[in-house]
């Protein structure tokens with residue numbers, strides 16, 4: 027995999043040749059093929075789907091359903107009907123927290139982890155508020171991994187739902203989801219995996235992972251904003267009530283009651299993001315063509331280089347584990363210096379990183395810092411990008427030395 031060659035596929039780097047883009051964990055850049063797929067669809071293939079019998083509409087429906095098949099293959103799903111298109115990962119978790127609501131009652135446990143993004147935490151808290159259930163969390167260890175013996179103990183409480191990230195958006199930790207899902211299923215839980223950070227960067231096969239639902243974020247995996255694939259077991263989808271209701275998801279409507287259609291349409295009320303889904307399928311094909319093992323190996327090589335370099339900088343605290351269970355996300359902090367000041371210093375050198383709590387406030391509390399600066403890598407990043415980051419952070423230390431505690 028040659029990141030320099032791949033970078034040429036991304037027009038943003040022609041528009042901003044000086045840009046060192048290290049913020050793909052927030053949202054990735056888009057290859058030309060994805061941008062063109064979206065434009066082509068709007069220019070020559072656009073009509074609403076699943077509604078009309080004229081040719082253009084039928085062709086749009088076929089393209090939308092073909093996109094579902096592509097995303098099913100991309101995730102290793104058995105059947106395209108297992109893939110529901112939602113706007114983003116956040117909507118995916120909200121859909122599940124709502125649809126699974128009937129399975130949770132007063133005193134029940136919903137098990138999450140301390141490293142969850144708010145998207146995979148707040149919807150479960152809301153479900154707990156509405157049902158009288160309680161939230162329990164698997165602790166994160168000093169090295170930034172999940173404490174698996176605590177997980178085993180928490181499973182003994184018989185949680186109804188286990189919701190966990192496949193890869194942390196702060197620590198880069200790749201969690202042992204297959205092992206954890208197996209145990210959670212044996213304990214009788216429904217297992218929801220937040221794959222927002224994993225699906226863009228690792229080979230994902232839901233059949234092998236063994237969970238019940240797998241949430242992705244299309245805009246983080248080279249796709250446009252507005253369309254993401256949410257996978258679930260067909261048998262479970264069939265049992266669940268809808269989240270949003272209205273057109274497109276009904277079987278029969280009378281003035282006082284309605285019945286709902288089969289999945290996936292039951293969970294896609296209103297006009298779905300079909301043009302975006304078609305472009306997302308193009309993104310999935312792009313990642314498949316590059317090779318997802320190659321993307322992971324590349325991210326991990328850049329991460330090792332970044333960790334080696336950052337560790338030589340005095341006072342800098344670098345978070346997350348080291349080893350094969352670490353993806354391309356590196357968060358760090360200087361004691362006494364606000365993460366935003368560091369990010370602004372880097373921005374002046376055209377290095378784009380994110381600063382803040384990264385929608386993971388409980389994790390930052392655990393780490394004992396209010397905020398971190400985060401660099402995240404993807405297939406268009408090069409070793410020079412990493413070296414520029416490390417040099418600039420070292421320079422920031424010299425510049426801010428009076429602030430650093």
Ligand SMILES: Cc1ncc(COP(=O)(O)O)c(C=O)c1O
Pocket residue numbers: 051052113114115116117143145146191193194195220222223242243244245254385
């Ligand atoms: C682990 C994780 N889950 C969920 C989300 C939310 O993704 P989306 O923007 O698609 O709603 C993010 C986004 O940063 C994330 O990193």
